[in-house]
Amino acid sequence: MHEHSNNPERKLIVRFFSSIGFIATLVMGCIALTNSDYFLFFTLICSSLIYAWALSVYKNLEKSASAILYNLYALMIYLVLTGGAQGTGPIWIFIVSPVTFSIRGLKRGIVDIVLFLLAVILAFYCAHTFSIYNYQPDQFPYRVIFSFIIVAMLSGFYENSREKYNQKILALSKKNELLATIDPLTGLPNRRFTMNKLSEFKLALTKEQTPFVLILCDVDNFKKVNDEYGHSFGDEALIHLANILKQHIPNNAVASRWGGEEFLIAIPNVFNAKGVEISNKIHAALKQFPVNTSSESLSLTISMGVVQSHESDSIDIDIKRADELLYKAKEQGKNRTCSE
C-alpha cells in the first residue's frame, strides 16, 4: 500500500472522486443516449459502473484509487482520440493532474501524469494519423498539451507545498502531544501520562494477573527548603530527586511528577517487597548524593508509601492507600517508608 494513501483523508478523497466520477459519467452517458451516440453511451456507462465499484471497495484504498485513476485516464484518452462532443473532449484532461496528485501524492503522481501525458500525445497523433478526429485549428492539440503541462506543474507545486505543510503540522502535533505528557521542570512524565500507564498496568493485573506496585513520595519539609535556600534551589532539588528516582527504578517502571513536591512511581511485575527494597535504595541514594549548587549543598529527604495494587480496587483507591501510608511515614518522623 502506498504510504501516501494510508490515512482517513485519502479514504475521503477516494470516496469523493469515485462518487463524482460515478454521477458525472452517468449523467454524460444519459446525454449521449439522448443524442443517439450509442457508443459513447456504452463507454460512459461502463466507466460509471467502474466508479461505482471503486466506491464500494473504498476501504481497499490502493484498489479503489487505481480503479478511479485508470478509469479516468482511459476515458480521457478515449475523448482525445475521438474528439468527444464536437471536438471538446480534450478539455476534460485538465482534471487529471489535480485528481492524480490528491490521490497518489507527489512522487507517484508525477510518474502517473508523465505516463498519461505520453498517452495523450499518442492519442492526438493517432487521431490525426488515422483520421479518427480532425482537430481544428491544427495547433489545437499542441495548445492543449502545453496548457496541460502548465496545469500539471502548478498542481504538482501545490501538492508539494501541501505535503510539506502537512508534515510540519504532524511534527508539531507530535511535539505538542509529547509536551502535554511531560513535566517541564523535571522532564518526568506528568500525572496525565501516568494515569494512562496505570490503566494499562491495571488491565494487565486483571487480565493476566501481572502484579504492580505503587510508591508515592513526598519531599520532607520542602517549604522550609524553599524558604531557607530560595525557590530556584527548591527547583534544583526537585530535578535532583527526579534523577535519583529515574536511576533507581527498573526500565519498565514509570517515575512521574504527581504534583508539586509529590512523585509517584509505578513498577510492573513486582510485589510489595520489591517496592520497599527500591524505596530503601532511594533513601540511601539521597543520603549519599546531596543537592549541590555552586553555593549550597543539602541532603534531601523524602517519605514514601508503598502499596501493591489490588485487583478489586480502582486506581484511585490504590493511590489513596499509598497516600495514607505516606501520611503515616510523615507522622512517624519523615525520611522513611511505610508499606502494607
Ligand SMILES: Nc1nc2c(ncn2[C@@H]2O[C@H](COP(=O)(O)OP(=O)(O)OP(=O)(O)O)[C@@H](O)[C@H]2O)c(=O)[nH]1
Ligand atoms: N521550588 C519549588 N517549590 C515547590 C514546587 N511545587 C511545590 N513547591 C513547594 O512545596 C512546598 C510544599 O510545602 P508543604 O505542603 O507545606 O509540605 P512540606 O513543607 O514539604 O512539609 P511536609 O510535607 O510535611 O514534610 C510549598 O512551599 C510549595 O510552594 C516547585 O515546583 N518548585
